[in-house]
Amino acid sequence: MATVQLAQVNKVYDGGVHAVHDFSIDIADKEFIVFVGPSGCGKSTTLRMIAGLEEISYGDLLIDGKIMNAAAPKDRDIAMVFQSYALYPQMTVYNNMAYALKLRKVPKEEIDKRVKEAARILKLTPYLDRKPRALSGGQRQRVALGRSIVRRPKVFLMDEPLSNLDAKLRVAMRSEIVHIHNEVGATTIYVTHDQIEAMTMASRIVVMKDGFIQQIGEPNEVYKNPANMFVAGFIGTPAMNFLHGTLEEGYFVIDGTGERIKITPAQMKYLKNYVGKRIVYGIRPESLIYEGDERFEKYKDYSFKMTAGMVELLGDIVNVHGVAGENKVVLKMGSKYSVKDKAEISVAAECEQARFFNESTTKAITPDCCEYEEAEVTQSLDEDNVVVIEQKTQGIFSKIANAIKSAGKKNKKSEPADVEDIKQENSSEDIEVETTEDEKTEQ
Numbered sequence: 001m002a003t004v005q006l007a008q009v010n011k012v013y014d015g016g017v018h019a020v021h022d023f024s025i026d027i028a029d030k031e032f033i034v035f036v037g038p039s040g041c042g043k044s045t046t047l048r049m050i051a052g053l054e055e056i057s058y059g060d061l062l063i064d065g066k067i068m069n070a071a072a073p074k075d076r077d078i079a080m081v082f083q084s085y086a087l088y089p090q091m092t093v094y095n096n097m098a099y100a101l102k103l104r105k106v107p108k109e110e111i112d113k114r115v116k117e118a119a120r121i122l123k124l125t126p127y128l129d130r131k132p133r134a135l136s137g138g139q140r141q142r143v144a145l146g147r148s149i150v151r152r153p154k155v156f157l158m159d160e161p162l163s164n165l166d167a168k169l170r171v172a173m174r175s176e177i178v179h180i181h182n183e184v185g186a187t188t189i190y191v192t193h194d195q196i197e198a199m200t201m202a203s204r205i206v207v208m209k210d211g212f213i214q215q216i217g218e219p220n221e222v223y224k225n226p227a228n229m230f231v232a233g234f235i236g237t238p239a240m241n242f243l244h245g246t247l248e249e250g251y252f253v254i255d256g257t258g259e260r261i262k263i264t265p266a267q268m269k270y271l272k273n274y275v276g277k278r279i280v281y282g283i284r285p286e287s288l289i290y291e292g293d294e295r296f297e298k299y300k301d302y303s304f305k306m307t308a309g310m311v312e313l314l315g316d317i318v319n320v321h322g323v324a325g326e327n328k329v330v331l332k333m334g335s336k337y338s339v340k341d342k343a344e345i346s347v348a349a350e351c352e353q354a355r356f357f358n359e360s361t362t363k364a365i366t367p368d369c370c371e372y373e374e375a376e377v378t379q380s381l382d383e384d385n386v387v388v389i390e391q392k393t394q395g396i397f398s399k400i401a402n403a404i405k406s407a408g409k410k411n412k413k414s415e416p417a418d419v420e421d422i423k424q425e426n427s428s429e430d431i432e433v434e435t436t437e438d439e440k441t442e443q
């Protein structure tokens with residue numbers, strides 16, 4: 001039973017890397033929260049601050065309402081499972097799970113009860129007498145989880161626990177971990193860069209980028225109503241299509257081709273401040289309708305032309321990659337339709353599913369957030385005398401800024417030490433950490 005609160009938590013590493021900015025969330029008891037985002041966005045750093053393996057630079061961490069910033073990892077009642085799990089090869093499955101409890105001098109009968117209960121939940125009962133080398137990868141990963149479960153921690157922290165497993169096993173373990181979470185009922189925080197894991201496992205997702213939270217919400221909400229273009233592009237495969245252009249009264253005009261897509265009156269209501277301005281029309285590949293589909297006629301006013309390029313056949317589904325003017329477009333359709341390379345086709349947007357973004361700030365324009373805004377752009381020189389153009393949220397200038405940065409920094413000093421090395425160096429013995437550092441252990 002535990003609630004976890006982070007209030008404006010920040011991490012600035014020695015050397016000045018500001019890895020996590022103002023991270024705030026209230027996590028309810030028994031929630032399954034997933035931190036998701038590209039590599040280097042600050043997911044592990046945040047998790048490690050919760051575990052106590054990394055100091056919080058400023059901001060507060062509360063577990064069950066008590067401030068825990070200064071508490072030692074072992075006093076936080078947390079169990080952490082890493083992607084690289086470690087088992088003692090000379091011990092049976094039973095003893096691997098019982099070991100931590102024996103060290104804590106838990107009575108024998110209690111240990112037996114907890115190990116057998118964990119084995120039942122993890123479907124490991126038939127293997128309790130086996131040694132790890134006689135188990136499959138998935139079974140070993142379950143034993144690693146079992147070692148955490150028997151401790152009955154208040155909070156489980158999992159850092160990419162499935163990344164070492166093959167694709168099929170990952171899918172199986174995904175649903176097993178959710179099932180285990182439902183049975184054990186402990187608050188769980190799970191880190192992954194894999195948006196499908198996030199979508200399928202989480203009760204709520206926290207999408208991160210460059211150390212900033214981009215959006216917190218239930219998977220469906222984040223998918224349907226992304227807060228900005230980063231979230232819209234990161235969650236969902238293939239990613240949401242972005243058509244750049246200008247809004248006119250009742251129409252969106254696509255850059256380059258000048259084609260006009262109708263905007264519904266309901267959408268125009270909240271887009272009114274953007275008439276005459278540049279916006280981005282977002283539509284998911286599955287919300288585009290191929291001209292051969294009988295539904296096309298109904299959505300004809302919302303159609304535009306695209307030139308087909310690569311066609312991906314995925315069994316029941318076909319992804320047609322193409323362009324509309326300078327915009328890349330992907331159409332996802334049933335495999336009963338076929339499209340030839342270089343063919344010019346019409347596709348119609350299911351207008352109800354269209355989403356709109358301010359091109360300058362990249363933020364979603366919604367009924368609740370429809371005032372016209374322009375991104376704040378600042379220009380400065382960094383320590384290498386390279387011009388840096390920065391804006392609060394990433395938009396059209398980000399490409400220029402990144403290009404300038406990378407051009408200027410070419411041949412400059414290399415990145416800080418490899419993140420994996422850093423993680424390994426900082427691993428602590430104080431909490432139950434399932435990792436491979438111990439040479440005596442085996443995976």
Ligand code: ADP
Binds near residue numbers: 014015039422
């Ligand atoms: P993620 O888990 O999302 O891949 P991390 O939390 O590991 O990201 O890293 C976030 C940022 O902090 C990255 O830029 C990374 O290089 C940096 N970083 C991580 N650990 C350290 C460290 N010990 N010292 C300095 N920078 C670090």
